[in-house]
Amino acid sequence: MKMTYTLTAPCHFGLEAVLKREITNLGYEIKAVDNGKVSFLGDAEAIARANLWLRTAERVLLEIGRFRATSYEELFQGTLALPFGDFLPKDGKFWVTKATSVDSKLFSPSDIQSVMKKAMVRSMERYYGAVPFLENGESFPFRVNIQKDMVTVLLDTSGISLHKRGYRTETARAPITETLAAALLLLTPWHADRILADPFCGSGTFLIEAAMMASNMAPGMNREFLSQTWEHLIPKKVWYRSFDEAQELLIPHPETDLQGFDIDGSVIRRAKINAEQAGVSELIHFQERDVSQFSHAKKYGFIVTNPPYGARLMGESGEEAGIAALYSTLGERFRALQDWSLYLITAFPDAEKCIGRKADKNRKIYNGMMKTYFYQFLGKKPPKREKRREKQGE
Structure with a gap:
């Protein structure tokens, strides 16, 4: 029973x-x-x-x-x-x-x-x-x-927290946790067939989590759990069956376009190591590039990012004007894209002002003990997706 x-x-x-x-x-x-x-x-x-x-x-x-x-x-x-x-x-x-x-x-x-x-x-x-x-x-x-x-x-039953998937051994300054990155991605309408870019990619967490989603990779399949040793409660065959299911549902080579950029070359190198350890390195293009150089010729892409903000930089420079300029540059590059959507999590209070547009949606989220906001600037939907929805509604 x-x-x-x-x-x-x-x-x-x-x-x-x-x-x-x-x-x-x-x-x-x-x-x-x-x-x-x-x-x-x-x-x-x-x-x-x-x-x-x-x-x-x-x-x-x-x-x-x-x-x-x-x-x-x-x-x-x-x-x-x-x-x-x-x-x-x-x-x-x-x-x-x-x-x-x-x-x-x-x-x-x-x-x-x-x-x-x-x-x-x-x-x-x-x-x-x-x-x-x-x-x-x-x-x-x-x-x-x-x-x-x-x-x-x-x-x-977990032991080590589930946000520790096992791939992120190389971290950049103020990384976002794997679980929060995954949750924010799931709050967007992004799918594997859409472009996803992060111009402040840091450790690469957003992109690695997106690659795992595109591959239908169970986030815990490359780690262990404390309750695996509790054979009197959970027989080993249950774990074998669950891991086998995860392996069978894996999509080995999904078609997806994931791009990560950061101004710091050492950070990019660490992100590449993390992606390799997650088993998704072939799905993500990482490149050393300043946000002012960010551009893309295609339409209907997504930017999902965790840009620097006051609590992360004030201890180093104390120059809030520099943060404002960074967000203004992000806003300029976003406006230059065709029908893209921008999603960013930040505690910077003037984010919307510097981006140059009021967010279509704004969600309060606690990142640890810090109150942050997930700003959502929505772009147009691709025509094919709109037609598909119209057919479904007929």
Whole structure:
């Protein structure tokens, strides 16, 4: 009999709808959407497939239980009542790796972690008998979220955060995370048959994530996950089947046009190394070039970029005028293109003014703790795509 779990996938604040769509496309039922996370129902195979395929999630967490606690005694008793023995082997190494509290009476992370660890040990003693636990087996890190006095206990099935695909060993200054880059791309109407360029490509993250999408490459297929060692919960055959599925769905040589530029030649070299390690180097053209030289003869392309902004440059030069000039140049080059669309994420407050046009759409997104905006300047749709839509509507 297959066990159905409640699984929770955290994501960047403001991108819950993108993650929800990803989970639905995988075939799983959404249970709840909250700030910075989406919960859904799934079995052991769902844990494997979600870790492999979700491009915008930070982790896949398995919910152990929920209860209300306004005192440490209630926290202890509530934790003690949870069925940890159903999830942990006798020699499992377990701990509370992170505790967060919002609008709750219990707020000290270290105290929450300490009390819960004691209760977890007591729960395991009841399940396996009062024996000393060496905890020399596989690792089982737990995360605890307390919101308005409601405690949710979650088991981390991913281990290393899912934004670490394994390809980005070479980083440039202030890189955008892989999960955020993927989410922003999914917010655009870009498809593999359209031109995509990044004139401030840095580590190449936007372009590498786009190449993986064009190849239908599962973002986690070249890395490992902590729960691969939990054979009592997820049999090895489930992982083999999930990785085989990812391999079968891979598109080896997709037709796509991806171009990355940066003024710094050393940055371009690092981006090329990252693309090679991701297995998509033949799909991306990288070149050392200043944004003032950016041009393209074809129509209907996309610029998706993470240009420099104040928080990234002020520490070096303190010249906000230089940032404004950079955005003005980007705006000039964008206007010179025929029917292109421009998407950029930035914390620079005068971005629209310097680009020379009000954005058609503007989305607030938290990049870590920094509030940024995803400005969307929309170009015309290709005639073929418009005709296709008209035929579909007939």
